[in-house]
Amino acid sequence: MTIARLFIANRGEIAVRIVRTCRELGIESVVGVSAVDRDSLAAELADRAVVLGPAHASESYLRVDTNVAAALGTGCDAIHPGYGFLAESPALASAATAAGLRFVGPPAEVIAAAGDKLQARALAQSAGLPVVPGREIATLAQAEEFAGEHGYPVLLKAAAGGGGRGIKLAGDLEQLRLGHALARAEAGAAFGDERLYIERLITTARHIEVQIAADEHGGVIQFGERDCSTQRRYQKLVEEAPAPRLAPELRAALLAAGVTFARAIGYRNLGTVEFVVDVAAGSFHFLECNCRIQVEHPVTEAVYGLDLVALQLAIADGQPLALAQEELAPHGHAVECRLVAEDPARDFAPSPGRVTRFAAPELPGLRVDTHCRDGTLIPPFYDSLMAKLIAHAPDRGGALATMGQALALLEVEGVATNRELLARIVGDPRFIAGDVSTTWLAEALA
Amino acid sequence: MALSEDDVREILRIIDSSQLDELTIETPAFSLHVSRGAAAPSPGGASPNPPPAPAPTTGPAPAPEPAAAPTPPSTLAGTREIVAPMLGTFYRTESPSHPPFVEVGDGVRDDTVVCLIEVMKLMNHIQAGVAGTIVEVLAQSGELVEFGQPLFRVAPDGA
Numbered sequence: 001m002t003i004a005r006l007f008i009a010n011r012g013e014i015a016v017r018i019v020r021t022c023r024e025l026g027i028e029s030v031v032g033v034s035a036v037d038r039d040s041l042a043a044e045l046a047d048r049a050v051v052l053g054p055a056h057a058s059e060s061y062l063r064v065d066t067n068v069a070a071a072l073g074t075g076c077d078a079i080h081p082g083y084g085f086l087a088e089s090p091a092l093a094s095a096a097t098a099a100g101l102r103f104v105g106p107p108a109e110v111i112a113a114a115g116d117k118l119q120a121r122a123l124a125q126s127a128g129l130p131v132v133p134g135r136e137i138a139t140l141a142q143a144e145e146f147a148g149e150h151g152y153p154v155l156l157k158a159a160a161g162g163g164g165r166g167i168k169l170a171g172d173l174e175q176l177r178l179g180h181a182l183a184r185a186e187a188g189a190a191f192g193d194e195r196l197y198i199e200r201l202i203t204t205a206r207h208i209e210v211q212i213a214a215d216e217h218g219g220v221i222q223f224g225e226r227d228c229s230t231q232r233r234y235q236k237l238v239e240e241a242p243a244p245r246l247a248p249e250l251r252a253a254l255l256a257a258g259v260t261f262a263r264a265i266g267y268r269n270l271g272t273v274e275f276v277v278d279v280a281a282g283s284f285h286f287l288e289c290n291c292r293i294q295v296e297h298p299v300t301e302a303v304y305g306l307d308l309v310a311l312q313l314a315i316a317d318g319q320p321l322a323l324a325q326e327e328l329a330p331h332g333h334a335v336e337c338r339l340v341a342e343d344p345a346r347d348f349a350p351s352p353g354r355v356t357r358f359a360a361p362e363l364p365g366l367r368v369d370t371h372c373r374d375g376t377l378i379p380p381f382y383d384s385l386m387a388k389l390i391a392h393a394p395d396r397g398g399a400l401a402t403m404g405q406a407l408a409l410l411e412v413e414g415v416a417t418n419r420e421l422l423a424r425i426v427g428d429p430r431f432i433a434g435d436v437s438t439t440w441l442a443e444a445l446a
Numbered sequence: 447m448a449l450s451e452d453d454v455r456e457i458l459r460i461i462d463s464s465q466l467d468e469l470t471i472e473t474p475a476f477s478l479h480v481s482r483g484a485a486a487p488s489p490g491g492a493s494p495n496p497p498p499a500p501a502p503t504t505g506p507a508p509a510p511e512p513a514a515a516p517t518p519p520s521t522l523a524g525t526r527e528i529v530a531p532m533l534g535t536f537y538r539t540e541s542p543s544h545p546p547f548v549e550v551g552d553g554v555r556d557d558t559v560v561c562l563i564e565v566m567k568l569m570n571h572i573q574a575g576v577a578g579t580i581v582e583v584l585a586q587s588g589e590l591v592e593f594g595q596p597l598f599r600v601a602p603d604g605a
Contacts, residue, residue: 051592052533065566066533073590
């Protein structure tokens, strides 16, 4: 490993997670923090923390120049962007590379191609992957025309966007008219790009994604799939690996499609290819490609017995993949729950504040990735993720039992959380049966 | 007369830089007893065993001024810090061939440029934001400074 000192351009649990792998690999870590995160767990655990700027992410975590200057100024030779913030910014990838730093992620061109939904979709189509009916629209009339051809419901989203925010669902013409105006304004405000994309919503679908890794030497492998169907407002809450009740042929087809897409786009480093899957029909469609380590990566780590951050660093270091596809097989089942500071009594509005008490139980097969401890401040400026609970057991039933126990024993005070909701989900007969689609949770909560 | 917090700090500073172990001041308005060593209840109770001598090191002190007292800058009463408004590389000069923007002893106004902070080839001229006299340079030219890091100490006018 030629990477001796790593700059972590992120915060929260993922910054802590990356520091941990650095320690195991004997790599020094420097974390760039905002002024409000000066006393964060990541800042404490890293070898060094530097203050990038004020609390607002636009003046600290989202500043490409500041992050690169901080990495250079602290003598780092590589930069890890984590997820969110600048993780899928072609600008950071190219600025880091131009400054002589190794960027722990794909090259800027790949990030740009994958980040443009239309380009990614065209690429998937030309690689022979099935895609969801959809197209770019310039006017409301074009949106109406599309809905007329393919039927409702449809989704409207920013062509330049990502991450699930700002998507509008329209079940009929009236909602389409309203949603179109809103989505257009939001796309312009958020991305400076008013282009919209409309697609048919496949309602009984599951969200299944393929974990892929590609080295600098043409090697591409997959680490199975994750099922992330349990979502609320397009934000994932519970994820698992492997996907339950997936026919072997369908699984094989999905995994092959993930690798095909990775090769087609010239992927490098760790990435995820997302699909909507109609399990009953045995069909699937390409959704998008995420050029980052995913929040839910620990379920894959659990069943494959791997450290994916270490793999990312090895690939960024130029090492060929040390693993052959034939040697890889998942063991057991893993489930992850995302504990967020959101208040169920206020329709899950963010509930920032001081965590007065945080204690996760120690259970066999339980892993907790968190930046919380007694006294941690959840600032109002960033996302509300507090901790990820990951339960691993020989079978799904065992993993769910461990998770239920972990959620019951978890001590968290000071801020409102979604703990009860997570407990309800993992104890729900439909969920236990492995039979939920992306719309299930919203229906169950209604 | 009442004793302000700054007065107490100043007294402690005098004791720290002296060989005194104990000091008692008595006036009609107040009495103050200060002692050094384990018996003394340390302010705030932070360290049960205060070191026998104060450690005046708050990082690399680059400017050995002839008259510089071995005093932590943070105990200097009445001064203000100019802090970095952004992260970047700190430069005291416009270019290597130029003299420093300011030296210790120089007077500055609100809008006096005191240094440059470079962020990825972009030079940002940093203004004092306070009128007074530079009493200390706290950062090393050519080094990375963080957002909020103290760069200069200034004795404000009229203080």
